[in-house]
Amino acid sequence: MASPNRIPEIRKDTVNNRWVIFSPARSRRPSDFKSKSNPINPTSQPECPFCIGHEHECAPEIFRVPATGSDWRIRVIQNLYPALSRDLESSGELAGRPGGGSVSLSGFGFHDVVIESPVHAVHLPDLDPVEIGDVFMAYKKRIEQLQCHDSIQYVQIFKNHGASAGASMSHSHSQMIALPVVPPTVSTRLDSMKEYFGQTGKCSLCEIRFDALLIDESIHFISISPFAATFPFEIWIIPRYHSSHFHELDGVKAIDLGRLLKLTLRKMNVQLNSPPFNFMIQSPPLQVSPTQLPYTHWFLQIVPQLSVVGGFEMGTGCYINPVFPEDAAKLLREVSIS
Amino acid sequence: MASPNRIPEIRKDTVNNRWVIFSPARSRRPSDFKSKSNPINPTSQPECPFCIGHEHECAPEIFRVPATGSDWRIRVIQNLYPALSRDLESSGELAGRPGGGSVSLSGFGFHDVVIESPVHAVHLPDLDPVEIGDVFMAYKKRIEQLQCHDSIQYVQIFKNHGASAGASMSHSHSQMIALPVVPPTVSTRLDSMKEYFGQTGKCSLCEIRFDALLIDESIHFISISPFAATFPFEIWIIPRYHSSHFHELDGVKAIDLGRLLKLTLRKMNVQLNSPPFNFMIQSPPLQVSPTQLPYTHWFLQIVPQLSVVGGFEMGTGCYINPVFPEDAAKLLREVSIS
Numbered sequence: 001m002a003s004p005n006r007i008p009e010i011r012k013d014t015v016n017n018r019w020v021i022f023s024p025a026r027s028r029r030p031s032d033f034k035s036k037s038n039p040i041n042p043t044s045q046p047e048c049p050f051c052i053g054h055e056h057e058c059a060p061e062i063f064r065v066p067a068t069g070s071d072w073r074i075r076v077i078q079n080l081y082p083a084l085s086r087d088l089e090s091s092g093e094l095a096g097r098p099g100g101g102s103v104s105l106s107g108f109g110f111h112d113v114v115i116e117s118p119v120h121a122v123h124l125p126d127l128d129p130v131e132i133g134d135v136f137m138a139y140k141k142r143i144e145q146l147q148c149h150d151s152i153q154y155v156q157i158f159k160n161h162g163a164s165a166g167a168s169m170s171h172s173h174s175q176m177i178a179l180p181v182v183p184p185t186v187s188t189r190l191d192s193m194k195e196y197f198g199q200t201g202k203c204s205l206c207e208i209r210f211d212a213l214l215i216d217e218s219i220h221f222i223s224i225s226p227f228a229a230t231f232p233f234e235i236w237i238i239p240r241y242h243s244s245h246f247h248e249l250d251g252v253k254a255i256d257l258g259r260l261l262k263l264t265l266r267k268m269n270v271q272l273n274s275p276p277f278n279f280m281i282q283s284p285p286l287q288v289s290p291t292q293l294p295y296t297h298w299f300l301q302i303v304p305q306l307s308v309v310g311g312f313e314m315g316t317g318c319y320i321n322p323v324f325p326e327d328a329a330k331l332l333r334e335v336s337i338s
Numbered sequence: 339m340a341s342p343n344r345i346p347e348i349r350k351d352t353v354n355n356r357w358v359i360f361s362p363a364r365s366r367r368p369s370d371f372k373s374k375s376n377p378i379n380p381t382s383q384p385e386c387p388f389c390i391g392h393e394h395e396c397a398p399e400i401f402r403v404p405a406t407g408s409d410w411r412i413r414v415i416q417n418l419y420p421a422l423s424r425d426l427e428s429s430g431e432l433a434g435r436p437g438g439g440s441v442s443l444s445g446f447g448f449h450d451v452v453i454e455s456p457v458h459a460v461h462l463p464d465l466d467p468v469e470i471g472d473v474f475m476a477y478k479k480r481i482e483q484l485q486c487h488d489s490i491q492y493v494q495i496f497k498n499h500g501a502s503a504g505a506s507m508s509h510s511h512s513q514m515i516a517l518p519v520v521p522p523t524v525s526t527r528l529d530s531m532k533e534y535f536g537q538t539g540k541c542s543l544c545e546i547r548f549d550a551l552l553i554d555e556s557i558h559f560i561s562i563s564p565f566a567a568t569f570p571f572e573i574w575i576i577p578r579y580h581s582s583h584f585h586e587l588d589g590v591k592a593i594d595l596g597r598l599l600k601l602t603l604r605k606m607n608v609q610l611n612s613p614p615f616n617f618m619i620q621s622p623p624l625q626v627s628p629t630q631l632p633y634t635h636w637f638l639q640i641v642p643q644l645s646v647v648g649g650f651e652m653g654t655g656c657y658i659n660p661v662f663p664e665d666a667a668k669l670l671r672e673v674s675i676s
């Protein structure tokens with residue numbers, strides 16, 4: 001799979017401003033631990049609080065699709081164990097902290113769950129493109145609501161699928177966390193894309209297309225292995241048209257994105273044996289200035305969980321990837337889906 | 339263990355310049371996956387290539403302690419599956435890369451393994467302080483050798499213990515990777531410590547001591563739960579004296595550090611049921627200017643592996659920690675070690 005004879009290479013991810021080490025030799029190292037794979041199958045529990053008919057076991061609903069009736073297809077609900085509290089608005093910086101430059105804010109924010117299907121065993125790639133498009137449109141609607149809170153600066157949309165990708169619930173769902181701060185990766189990406197724009201007058205994601213890294217394309221999107229992929233078989237789905245924020249998506253493009261995401265997840269399942277995975281919608285802060293719009297461009301990042309992070313990555317923020325992206329792209333391009 | 343009635347808080351780690359969300363409620367969420375714990379016990383294999391008598395199964399030795407004789411206590415060897423290649427010195431930037439601002443360097447660097455004991459079943463906290471001190475002095479000696487290569491900018495020392503902390507070998511060892519670039523966390527920390535120094539005229543790590551966060555102290559070091567710990571029960575061991583680089587350590591201080599590390603790992607094993615863990619020596623780039631010396635200060639970061647990273651952390655670089663550091667410090671301070 002990897003190319004054992006290639007020499008290692010250090011590539012810079014110029015979108016996220018980080019170095020990645022590509023090292024095919026690493027994939028041959030032995031392990032004296034028993035199987036590292038985590039159980040990714042849920043206990044054969046046919047129903048859970050996210051299932052239709054169990055709505056009363058959940059935290060309050062925010063909205064459903066369709067908007068009324070008991071026959072819902074998607075529910076956006078509050079997270080019962082939220083990381084941040086929606087009741088702390090405007091409490092701001094906390095006083096009386098210890099020395100050494102400590103800074104702390106009260107934990108204001110929103111933490112929601114998007115239940116993607118009423119049925120326990122149905123996963124995202126089982127839905128049809130229109131239904132996946134509806135999930136994207138639900139994210140969009142929720143972002144538009146969250147935007148009304150002045151102190152919310154960023155909304156992270158993400159999905160955990162499988163225990164070793166962090167999931168605690170197996171029923172198909174994603175999450176949205178709205179934060180009163182701009183997180184580090186988001187501000188670093190903004191700076192990095194600004195720098196590229198300053199040098200070239202172009203948006204780095206509009207320019208990213210490179211045939212050896214292309215996996216698939218649809219009318220409005222491309223899927224690629226990024227040149228300096230942090231993780232083996234990492235995939236980015238990027239709008240072909242310039243679009244700064246995810247919530248600019250419209251219904252037609254949402255279905256097109258649904259089709260490409262479905263194809264991508266099915267290919268990943270075939271080629272990589274249905275791995276646990278995460279996806280993240282990478283968008284800029286909610287409030288960007290008009291001068292920032294020409295170089296901000298959202299994308300969907302998909303990361304299959306194939307390796308464990310060790311002390312090197314924790315210490316440096318630099319990752320070791322045993323698979324060159326051009327090899328990953330070729331394999332994924334050629335998977336045939338019946 | 340956590341404090342379920344406390345409200346969430348967002349703290350800024352002013353040393354590493356990142357936000358961490360403290361959310362005790364998160365520790366109560368259920369999971370419908372089977373046990374997430376990874377097997378941390380090696381297959382009951384009594385011997386491996388790192389054991390005494392198996393030296394011929396290893397990649398070449400760099401040096402041993404004591405320096406000669408077959409009765410070694412520590413061996414520093416080349417990694418058989420290195421992430422970087424020591425044969426690519428001065429090949430520099432690679433040409434002919436695709437567009438979009440791609441940058442790539444040939445993968446020059448060093449990747450070594452430090453075998454900490456000749457015996458398969460002996461782990462770091464089983465050694466006595468003098469022996470652990472010898473391991474630190476072996477790191478120091480190897481850094482001094484690596485420093486002679488002009489293009490090496492940073493050396494990351496790290497340890498993976500247990501499969502879910504990334505380890506593929508169970509025999510007690512650590513690793514050293516020497517890089518021709520300064521990794522992102524290291525440059526971010528340098529900038530962040532500079533900013534604090536600019537504002538206060540003080541080194542942020544000399545100032546960090548705060549009694550509620552203190553776990554233990556020795557003559558030359560303190561162990562603390564950092565105010566904005568990224569991970570539950572994360573511990574930093576910090577020199578009490580101002581010292582920019584790890585390799586300034588001398589033999590006497592190495593033994594004192596060995597004693598405190600031994601105590602810390604034993605406490606962690608008692609309190610947290612012998613978890614898999616990583617440790618990282620966090621030091622600045624090898625070449626810093628004299629003006630940077632007053633605000634660079636090395637430390638040892640220890641991270642027990644108690645949770646799985648999910649899409650939120652991957653997407654934002656912001657972590658959710660269910661355990662307030664003052665609670666972790668209290669528990670660890672009070673563990674009694676016979």
Ligand SMILES: Nc1ncnc2c1ncn2[C@@H]1O[C@H](COP(=O)(O)OP(=O)(O)O[C@H]2O[C@H](CO)[C@@H](O)[C@H](O)[C@H]2O)[C@@H](O)[C@H]1O
Binds near residue numbers: 079080159165646
């Ligand atoms: N009845 C109910 N009503 C409403 N909500 C309910 C509920 N029962 C459970 N929930 C919530 O549903 C969510 C399910 O989320 P996931 O399975 O994607 O991962 P989780 O957030 O647990 O943690 C993973 O993702 C986070 C964020 O990346 C990481 O911090 C963490 O380590 C990783 O395990 C949980 O957040 C839980 O609080």
Ligand SMILES: Nc1ncnc2c1ncn2[C@@H]1O[C@H](COP(=O)(O)OP(=O)(O)O[C@H]2O[C@H](CO)[C@@H](O)[C@H](O)[C@H]2O)[C@@H](O)[C@H]1O
Binds near residue numbers: 030320416508
């Ligand atoms: N006979 C021999 N002679 C010499 N060396 C030998 C050898 N047999 C094995 N080795 C080397 O010994 C090392 C043992 O290292 P660890 O167990 O700490 O984790 P590993 O580096 O495999 O990966 C973990 O750490 C890295 C870095 O953090 C992560 O990239 C990765 O995902 C994670 O699993 C391996 O690097 C291996 O190449």
